[in-house]
Amino acid sequence: MNAPEFPILRSSSDAQPQNETLLRKALTTMSKAKRAEVMQAAGWKDESSITQVLNGNAGIKLEQLDAVLGAFGMAIVEQWYMDYLARGNAIGASCCRARLSQGTCGAH
Structure with a gap:
């Protein structure tokens, strides 16, 4: 695409x-x-x-x-939607567990 x-x-x-x-x-x-x-x-x-x-x-x-x-x-x-996407991307990019395919952030 x-x-x-x-x-x-x-x-x-x-x-x-x-x-x-x-x-x-x-x-x-x-x-x-x-x-x-x-x-x-x-x-x-x-x-x-x-x-x-x-x-x-x-x-x-x-x-x-x-x-x-x-x-x-x-x-x-709307601005709130762009803020939502930016926040989700920041969380996802900062989650070392998710990046290593070890589940979601905060999971034990």
Whole structure:
């Protein structure tokens, strides 16, 4: 399975510039095939729509957001979920018993 092209977007207020940067990068660096896929997903008729979004002269309607993000394999998730995943990864990576296939941490 291939890794996603872009990381998952986060919904916290401090991550908003990151979300914009990720989507802007995706819209700027996409291939012609991906450009056609995004335009179809968003219901845009021509490439000027993408240019207008990138220049700040137009936005992505909420009805289009899921389709545009989906075309890039992106998703917006809540901060608590990302924190949960990070905590689980830290616990798992720190558990010497689990790493040695000796059961769960704390087991005797």
